[in-house]
Amino acid sequence: MEKIIVRGGERLRGTVSIEGAKNAVLPILAASILPATGRTVLTNVPILSDVYTMNNVIRFLNVTVGFNEAEKSITLDATGDLSYEAPFKYVSQMRASIVVLGPLLARLKHAKVAMPGGCAIGTRPIDLHLKGMEALGAKIEQHDGYIEATTTGLVGANIYLDFPSVGATQNIMMAATLAKGTTVIENVAREPEIVDLANVLNQMGAKITGAGTETIKIVGVPVMHGAEHAIIQDRIEAGTFMVAAALTKGNVLIKDAIAEHNKPLISKLEEMGVAIKDEADGVRVIGPEQLQATTVKTLPHPGFPTDLQPQMSILQLMANGTSVMTETVFENRFMHLEELRRMNANFKIEGDSAVMYGPNVLTGAEVAATDLRAAAALVLAGLVAKNITQVTNLKYLDRGYYHFNQKLAALGASIKRVDDLSANPLDLKKKAQN
Ligand SMILES: CC(=O)N[C@H]1[C@@H](OP(=O)(O)OP(=O)(O)OC[C@H]2O[C@@H](n3ccc(=O)[nH]c3=O)[C@H](O)[C@@H]2O)O[C@H](CO)[C@@H](O)[C@@H]1O
Numbered sequence: 001m002e003k004i005i006v007r008g009g010e011r012l013r014g015t016v017s018i019e020g021a022k023n024a025v026l027p028i029l030a031a032s033i034l035p036a037t038g039r040t041v042l043t044n045v046p047i048l049s050d051v052y053t054m055n056n057v058i059r060f061l062n063v064t065v066g067f068n069e070a071e072k073s074i075t076l077d078a079t080g081d082l083s084y085e086a087p088f089k090y091v092s093q094m095r096a097s098i099v100v101l102g103p104l105l106a107r108l109k110h111a112k113v114a115m116p117g118g119c120a121i122g123t124r125p126i127d128l129h130l131k132g133m134e135a136l137g138a139k140i141e142q143h144d145g146y147i148e149a150t151t152t153g154l155v156g157a158n159i160y161l162d163f164p165s166v167g168a169t170q171n172i173m174m175a176a177t178l179a180k181g182t183t184v185i186e187n188v189a190r191e192p193e194i195v196d197l198a199n200v201l202n203q204m205g206a207k208i209t210g211a212g213t214e215t216i217k218i219v220g221v222p223v224m225h226g227a228e229h230a231i232i233q234d235r236i237e238a239g240t241f242m243v244a245a246a247l248t249k250g251n252v253l254i255k256d257a258i259a260e261h262n263k264p265l266i267s268k269l270e271e272m273g274v275a276i277k278d279e280a281d282g283v284r285v286i287g288p289e290q291l292q293a294t295t296v297k298t299l300p301h302p303g304f305p306t307d308l309q310p311q312m313s314i315l316q317l318m319a320n321g322t323s324v325m326t327e328t329v330f331e332n333r334f335m336h337l338e339e340l341r342r343m344n345a346n347f348k349i350e351g352d353s354a355v356m357y358g359p360n361v362l363t364g365a366e367v368a369a370t371d372l373r374a375a376a377a378l379v380l381a382g383l384v385a386k387n388i389t390q391v392t393n394l395k396y397l398d399r400g401y402y403h404f405n406q407k408l409a410a411l412g413a414s415i416k417r418v419d420d421l422s423a424n425p426l427d428l429k430k431k432a433q434n
């Protein structure tokens with residue numbers, strides 16, 4: 001069985017490089033459906049199972065996809081006859097496939113996408129995506145587990161999102177690029193990945209302003225063309241390594257990390273006694289001898305990211321005093337803590353909060369990942385636990401981290417992965433197809 005085996009107790013030291021952002025590249029791959037002429041070339045693409053899955057989705061739609069793993073680049077061509085259906089087989093593997101709905105509707109006036117279910121971290125409805133498509137003039141029908149959207153032509157509209165959903169913002173923004181007239185979306189998500197998507201769409205000929213603020217304006221254009229774009233750095237991977245350095249009393253330079261993108265994490269780390277230095281080539285993190293307790297609440301950007309909550313909670317467990325983590329974005333994102341009971345973690349869950357009594361003395365155990373960030377958090381816990389920790393269910397880790405154990409080992413962690421199917425991109429690719 002594939003597993004990561006880690007012996008706790010090493011201080012991490014050195015430099016670690018960060019990949020392109022998973023949450024930026026996935027919607028941008030969907031955006032490659034929009035150009036009717038020219039090829040799109042993406043660079044700084046992370047080698048992740050989610051990327052292979054999204055490649056499979058858009059290949060099924062007849063986009064030509066060439067992934068050059070050695071160069072971390074993908075060339076895309078959507079100039080042929082496209083198909084409008086994203087089947088259950090792929091959408092069930094990865095919820096983010098729902099973001100093909102907007103571009104398909106814009107380009108073909110017809111989209112049929114399998115209904116994405118919830119996942120381990122929450123129920124994850126898509127009502128806001130659908131509300132946006134309807135406002136732009138799409139007729140939505142739900143049947144046989146599919147959402148079918150049709151239109152005689154999308155028309156710009158004013159849309160207010162009840163919640164700044166990342167996926168809904170991306171889907172509506174992409175649908176509106178080719179709509180007739182102007183669309184204004186209010187209360188949108190402001191994540192850096194939204195800005196990256198808007199940048200590539202504008203390179204493709206779209207007219208989008210306001211990405212990164214609460215209101216996005218899109219002036220529809222008749223046609224879009226291919227573009228070249230380098231994916232932004234992964235702030236969640238960077239944040240995970242910041243936590244790893246802080247946790248192990250380490251001293252690590254997270255190369256090319258963008259401090260601005262990780263402000264909410266950095267501010268909490270500083271509160272806990274961690275030294276952070278914004279250097280010319282990245283962010284240096286120096287962990288203290290003893291972390292201090294802190295209170296954290298997850299929120300849409302620029303609040304504390306839910307995707308760093310599980311990792312941050314390991315720091316809180318190790319901090320001196322009582323820490324509280326409140327999760328407001330997803331209703332079921334404390335599964336890693338339940339696993340950590342096997343490692344003697346002392347905490348209690350009260351509604352949407354976890355109250356952690358530190359400093360804990362974690363002891364190694366066999367634990368199973370339940371989702372992507374839970375997987376990373378369990379490995380982090382292993383770095384500071386006594387004895388040996390074994391983490392299984394690594395398919396979740398491979399969705400979002402490239403060479404996670406190798407990068408930690410290069411920083412001095414005593415860690416290895418057995419039966420490693422992620423070392424070779426071809427194995428990851430095969431896994432994404434199964
Ligand atoms: C591929 C990708 O980029 N994934 C990220 C994206 O997911 P995703 O785009 O799915 O997350 P959303 O921002 O849409 O979801 C946030 C909250 O809004 C709710 N909601 C969302 C849409 C909707 O139509 N109705 C509704 O109620 C969700 O159930 C959830 O409680 O943002 C999340 C929140 O930062 C991150 O954790 C994910 O890593």
Ligand SMILES: C=C(OP(=O)(O)O)C(=O)O
Pocket residue numbers: 023095096119121307372373400
């Ligand atoms: C929840 C995440 O991703 P997704 O939305 O793809 O499930 C994540 O990246 O932590």
